[in-house]
Amino acid sequence: MAYTKRTGMTEEEFREHKRALQQKSYRKRQEAAGKAPRKTYATEAERKAAAAAAQGRYYNRKKHDEEWRDNLNACYRQRYRAKAGPAKPRLTEEQRRARQKAYRVSYVRPEPTAAQRAKWSERAQARWAEYYANQTQEQRGARLAAKALxxxxxxxxxxxxxxxxxxxxxxxxxxxxxxxxxxxxxxxxxxxxxxxxxxxxxxxxxxxxxxxxxxxxxxxx
Incomplete structure (x- = not known):
């Protein structure tokens, strides 16, 4: 405190003064040891110029990528046209709906006939008869309990x-x-x-x- 009063500094100013002396001593020791000096911060103008340059490089690279992709797609379209041959005539709306209707109707499962129903019923009865004939008493009890529940x-x-x-x-x-x-x-x-x-x-x-x-x-x- 006596030293602060003698130099006319406040405590905060004295603390900053000591920190500056320490930094100066550290830089001198680094230079004497042959090491690179501490990195200096860029100014605001330099920072904005670097950001603008990086942005320009990004947009140029993006533009190049878009051009390359467009060229590739053009090559694909050209090869597709060469393999597909001449363009097919476009359908009218009525023709398109008729084709869709025919496609849906073709996938509708027809109703089974009486003979098919009887055949399926006979098969089902035969399978159930075989199952009932081969089941044990425990299986029959469990089946009846589940059926009742x-x-x-x-x-x-x-x-x-x-x-x-x-x-x-x-x-x-x-x-x-x-x-x-x-x-x-x-x-x-x-x-x-x-x-x-x-x-x-x-x-x-x-x-x-x-x-x-x-x-x-x-x-x-």
């Missing part, structure tokens, strides 16, 4: 839901003609959905269906 947890709730839906449709119909339409619709659904076929076996639903000409529906399913 499936009926109680999956089939019965779904069938009850369909039953309520059928009764709701009948109750919502205002005229006798609309009720006949509801009966026809559910009868058609039962032919393709076995859950609906089971729902039509319920007494309250079967009684409603019998009123509109479907009293023998269960026998036909």
């Amino acid at each position: 499936y009926r109680e947890t999956e089939v019965r709730p779904k069938v009850r839901e369909i039953v309520e839906h059928i009764k709701y449709d009948f109750a919502k119909a205002a005229s006798d003609a609309s009720r006949q339409d509801v009966a026809d619709e559910w009868a058609d659904t039962a032919l393709s959905c076995w859950l609906t076929a089971k729902a039509l076996w319920y007494f309250d639903v079967a009684k409603l269906m019998a009123q509109y000409g479907y009293e023998d529906l269960q026998n036909s399913l």
